Amino acid sequence: MNCRICGAQLPEGAMFCGECGSSTSATPESRRPLDPRPGDTYVLHRSESGVISVPLQDHPPVEVPEVPANPGEPMRQEPPGGEASTGPSPVAPQVAAFVLTFTTGEVVTVSGDGLIGRRPMPQPGESFAHLVQIVDRGLSVSKTHLEFGEHDGGLWVADRFSSNGTVVRRPGEDGLRCEPGRRVQVPRGSRVEIGEQAFTVA
Structure with a gap:
C-alpha cells in the first residue's frame, strides 16, 4: 500500500x-491546516523602536492582450465600434525575472510565484509557477520552506512556517527574521537565509 x-x-x-x-x-x-497567512503584502521599515509593518496599496490586475497566432504579424485591436484600429498595437507588460543563486550550488531563474524547499509541495487548491527543490543533506531546510512571488516589479518572500525560519539580509541592513506567513519584500542584491542554507537575489 x-x-x-x-x-x-x-x-x-x-x-x-x-x-x-x-x-x-x-x-x-x-x-490540510488552516491557512493563517494574510493576503496582503507588506514593506518592512526600520525605526529606532524596531520594525514597523506598513501595508502596500492594492494594485488592480493588469490586463494582458492576446498574442497573435503569427508572431511576425502585428496584432490588430478591434475598437468597440467594430472598425479596426490603425494605431500601434499594445505591448504585453514584461514579467520581471529574478536569478536565485543558492549556497547548495543551484542557480534558478524565476518569474511569478513559487515554493522553495527540500521537497516543495503545494497545499490542495494551490498552484505555483515554480517548485524549486534544493539539496540539503543536513535537513535544516524544511520540505516546503519558503514561498515567493512578485509585487509591483519586485520580489517578496514568505516563510511557510518552516522549522528553522527565514532571515532576509538586505544590502546595507542587518538581518531580519521573517514572521511566518507574512510577505517581506526582497530587493535585488539581498541574501535570504533558510535554515543553514541561503540564496542571493539578482
Whole structure:
C-alpha cells in the first residue's frame, strides 16, 4: 500500500509512513491546516523602536492582450465600434525575472510565484509557477520552506512556517527574521537565509 500523503510505498500493516510520518489513515484533506497567512503584502521599515509593518496599496490586475497566432504579424485591436484600429498595437507588460543563486550550488531563474524547499509541495487548491527543490543533506531546510512571488516589479518572500525560519539580509541592513506567513519584500542584491542554507537575489 502507499501513503496517501506523500505516496511512499508502505509495508503491510504499517500504522505510520516512514517517509513523512503521517498516519496511514490520514488523507490530504484531513492533513490540510488552516491557512493563517494574510493576503496582503507588506514593506518592512526600520525605526529606532524596531520594525514597523506598513501595508502596500492594492494594485488592480493588469490586463494582458492576446498574442497573435503569427508572431511576425502585428496584432490588430478591434475598437468597440467594430472598425479596426490603425494605431500601434499594445505591448504585453514584461514579467520581471529574478536569478536565485543558492549556497547548495543551484542557480534558478524565476518569474511569478513559487515554493522553495527540500521537497516543495503545494497545499490542495494551490498552484505555483515554480517548485524549486534544493539539496540539503543536513535537513535544516524544511520540505516546503519558503514561498515567493512578485509585487509591483519586485520580489517578496514568505516563510511557510518552516522549522528553522527565514532571515532576509538586505544590502546595507542587518538581518531580519521573517514572521511566518507574512510577505517581506526582497530587493535585488539581498541574501535570504533558510535554515543553514541561503540564496542571493539578482
